[in-house]
Amino acid sequence: MDALGTIAVVLAALALVVSGLALRRTQRRSDGSDLPSDLLGLRREVAALRTEAGDGLRHLAVVRYDAFGDMGGHLSWSLALLDDRGDGVVVTSIHGRSEGRTYAKSIASWTSDQQLSPEEDEAVAQART
Structure with a gap:
């Protein structure tokens, strides 16, 4: 061979x-x-x-807007941070001429026990899709 x-x-x-x-x-x-x-x-x-x-904050959305009629630039915003079950938080910052305020509202199953503003509702709806 x-x-x-x-x-x-x-x-x-x-x-x-x-x-x-x-x-x-x-x-x-x-x-x-x-x-x-x-x-x-x-x-x-x-x-x-x-x-x-599934526990991670994967559903995120930001809605920018003018909180007051005499203010422009969409400096106020609402941010939804939610997991797959719809649990998380909505953080809102309201910008005015002389001050700014920030709020946080808890979200469970895509809804809140607290009254949500239209912008906060929109942020949650956008995060859900």
């Missing part, structure tokens, strides 16, 4: 060993498909991360 034939036999044997190891690392799933065990572990981790991410 020449050198080229020997190399081909060694590469074929190596390919068989690698494929055998790959088959050992697979698990049969309930649907009959085969997946490597490390891939199944990654799927579990992704599912856990998605569950945790």
Whole structure:
């Protein structure tokens, strides 16, 4: 056998060993498909991360407006910061000529126990979509 034939036999044997190891690392799933065990572990981790991410403030919206008729520039604003369940807060800053005020109102299930201004309602509605 020449050198080229020997190399081909060694590469074929190596390919068989690698494929055998790959088959050992697979698990049969309930649907009959085969997946490597490390891939199944990654799927579990992704599912856990998605569950945790639901608590993150992912629904955000800002509404800018003029709170007073004699003021321009849309310097007042309402900011909604909510998670996937609609829980969070609406922060509002009212800018006037001589003073500024800031308010925070809690939100649960996309609604508030406190009276929301039209701009705060709009911020919650925009964050929900």
